[in-house]
Amino acid sequence: MPLDAERSRIWEALGIGPQWIERGAEDPLLPSGTRASAAPVSAPAPAPAPVPPRPAPFRSPEPSGRAQPAAAAAVAAPQARQAAAPAPAPAASGPSAHEKTLAIFEGIGSATWEELARRVPLCEACGLAKTRIRTVFADGAPGCPLVMVGEAPGAEEDMQGKPFVGKSGQLLTHALEAVGIERGRDAAIVNVLKCRPPHNRDPEPGEVTLCRHFLDRQLELLAPKALVLMGRPAASTVLGTDLSIARLRGVVHEVEIGGRRVPAIVTYHPSYLLRSLTEKEKFWHDLLAAKRLLAAA
Ligand code: SF4
Incomplete structure (x- = not known):
């Protein structure tokens, strides 16, 4: 059976190209009446990820001791920041690194979206602060019904300060457009880590433990109707499981986000799709599943 025009357009957007394939029963873009029921939703769901305790309340150091323009902190290259950094001060004259870390996360459970966005560029809680160019906060804001969670910024994201703007980001944008989801309006995109790991290595557990304070509050504020977890680090962080993507998909x-049970699906990270073209179809099916979750929410 030949592809209809709509599906052919979607396949082309994914880079697969026009093909002769059978129409799947789960295509929600089909006219109503021809659509099959939703994919199985009774997941053998792993237990929801335990939310790590937030840092204990901490007595803030004097604001003047850590004041730093957010924009400047965000754009300064590491070398420039090191060159401009003042000589280490005596311990008694300023907050220690530990105190600054506690201060960044203090009261984060009541921070607004805007306040969170101001805090992230100031964060030096883990070693990635030394190698990043920019922090990457989010694309989108509260009000987006779908939230997509990735792993960490790559080189292009580190340069621009926005998530998913490199090649994998372009693939993601095209795939979302193909199923009628607009980035920043219908879908917010965040990462587990807000700073790029050197050479795009996997996030380390200690980095995730610290940075998920930001992620947890982002998810609370975004209050999504559905989640898409892209790649194993995102899935393992949010779901608290070590199972493979193959086991978690489908x-x-x-x-649990803010006391609500939010449906979540797991799919491949778009950067993996750049290396494994045959998995693009599965990614497309996962986006359609996310769209069904939104429709059912
Ligand atoms: S990765 Fe997260 S915890 Fe580490 S410095 Fe960046 S914002 Fe802070």
Whole structure:
């Protein structure tokens, strides 16, 4: 059976190109009446990820001791920042690194979206602060019904300060457009880590433990109707499991966010799709599943 025009357009957007394939029963873009029921939602869901305790309340150091323009902190290259950094001060004259870390996360559970966005560029809680160019906060804001979670910024994201703007980001944008989801309006995109790991290595557990304070509050404020977890680091962080993507795909998980049970699906990270073209079809099916979750929410 030949592809209809709509599906052919979607396949082309994914870079697969026009093909002769059978129409899947789960295509929600089909006219109503021809659409099959939703994919199985009774997931053998792993237990929801335990939310790590937020840092204990901390008595803030004097604001003047850590004041730093957010924009300047965001754009300064590491070398420039090191060159401009003042000589280490005596311990008694300023907050220690530990105190600054506690201050960044203090009261984060009540921070607004805007306040969170101001805090992230000031964060030096883990070693990635020394090698990043810019922090990467989010694309989108509260009000986006779908939230997509990735792993960490790459080189292009580190340069621009925005998530998913490199090649994998372009693939993601085209795939979302192909299923009628607009980035920043219908879908917000965040990463587990806000700073790029050197050479795009995997996030280390200690980095995730610290940075997920930001992620947890982002998810609370975004209050999504559905989640898409892209890649194993995002899935393992949010779902609290070490299962592979292959084991986690194809079912709907549940994540507790702000006291609500939010449906979540797991899919491949777009950068993996750049290396494994045959998995693009699965990615496309996962985006359609996310769209069904939104429609059912
Ligand atoms: S990765 Fe997260 S915890 Fe580490 S410095 Fe960047 S913002 Fe802070």
